[in-house]
Amino acid sequence: xxxxxxxxxxxxxxxxxxxxxxxxxxxxxxxxxxxxxxxxxxxxxxxxxxxxxxxxxxxxxxxxxxxxxxxxxxxxxxxxxxxxxxxxxxxxxxxxxxxxxxxxxxxxxxxxxxxxxxxxxxxxxxxxxxxxxxxxxxxxxxxxxxxxxxxxxxxxxxxxxxxxxxxxxxxxxxxxxxxxxxxxxxxxxxxxxxxxxxxxxxxxxxxxxxxxxxxxxxxxxxxxxxxxxxxxxxxxxxxxxxxxxxxxxxxxxxxxxxxxxxxxxxxxxxxxxxxxxxxxxxxxxxx
Ligand code: SAM
Numbered sequence: 648x649x650x651x652x653x654x655x656x657x658x659x660x661x662x663x664x665x666x667x668x669x670x671x672x673x674x675x676x677x678x679x680x681x682x683x684x685x686x687x688x689x690x691x692x693x694x695x696x697x698x699x700x701x702x703x704x705x706x707x708x709x710x711x712x713x714x715x716x717x718x719x720x721x722x723x724x725x726x727x728x729x730x731x732x733x734x735x736x737x738x739x740x741x742x743x744x745x746x747x748x749x750x751x752x753x754x755x756x757x758x759x760x761x762x763x764x765x766x767x768x769x770x771x772x773x774x775x776x777x778x779x780x781x782x783x784x785x786x787x788x789x790x791x792x793x794x795x796x797x798x799x800x801x802x803x804x805x806x807x808x809x810x811x812x813x814x815x816x817x818x819x820x821x822x823x824x825x826x827x828x829x830x831x832x833x834x835x836x837x838x839x840x841x842x843x844x845x846x847x848x849x850x851x852x853x854x855x856x857x858x859x860x861x862x863x864x865x866x867x868x869x870x871x872x873x874x875x876x877x878x879x880x881x882x883x884x885x886x887x888x889x890x891x892x893x894x895x896x897x898x899x900x901x902x903x904x905x906x907x908x909x910x911x912x913x914x915x916x917x918x919x920x921x922x923x924x925x926x927x928x929x930x931x932x933x934x
Pocket of ligand 1: 674677706723748
């Protein structure tokens with residue numbers, strides 16, 4: 648089987664199966680071997696690893712993963728790609744392809760079945776239309792995962808690793824940084840894909856923490872606070888939080904919490920660090 652990732656080989660297989668790209672599935676296949684090599688290197692894949700690939704497409708990255716990992720589980724939603732994957736991955740005995748929606752697959756069960764419950768490494772060129780639900784689903788369902796190395800829209804990668812006070816900083820930055828240490832590995836231009844996406848892309852590596860970097864009594868409440876703070880990010884934090892009915896917090900209570908933390912009452916949510924959100928959450932919970 649010829650290596651995919653070289654445009655001629657990708658075109659040949661697409662023509663052979665008369666494959667039509669489905670926009671609704673975010674199908675932009677990688678056709679640049681140097682990008683594929685950088686992803687594999689960043690993910691630090693070795694023979695002891697079991698890798699979960701989300702959306703293998705025609706199997707371009709899956710081939711690289713299969714060459715390097717002990718085992719690969721690839722979950723693809725598009726039924727039309729399954730016969731193609733059967734051909735392109737035929738030489739590899741260590742790959743299992745599952746047809747299904749990654750948002751509905753029980754990943755904990757996959758880790759049990761294929762890796763004796765040990766953590767998986769996730770590697771993917773993600774379908775951009777569901778980047779956030781996929782990443783947050785991986786974190787919130789507490790599935791055993793060691794690292795996530797993914798291609799995402801460039802702006803999303805920047806939001807993941809941004810710090811307080813920047814315009815990219817928001818609920819996604821805080822959520823990702825609560826669960827993992829993000830690092831942008833490479834910026835990838837549209838001409839590395841077929842068809843070309845309308846946006847720039849970046850590869851980001853998220854090293855999952857065994858325990859979060861801050862302690863908080865109620866994670867869900869903290870994330871509800873964070874969402875409320877950024878829902879109306881131009882507002883002062885006090886107004887954004889007291890206006891969020893589901894939190895049931897009065898202005899007085901929030902001002903009291905901010906004062907106890909030595910934070911100005913006029914601050915906006917975008918200035919608060921993860922540690923400060925955790926402390927604010929604990930204070931509001933305790934009252
Ligand atoms: N990995 C291939 C590559 O790099 O060339 C394809 C990447 S393409 C950006 C995204 C892939 O995810 C497509 O194959 C698409 O069909 C698949 N996909 C989209 N939504 C999915 C979902 N909910 N569950 C699993 N796969 C999905």
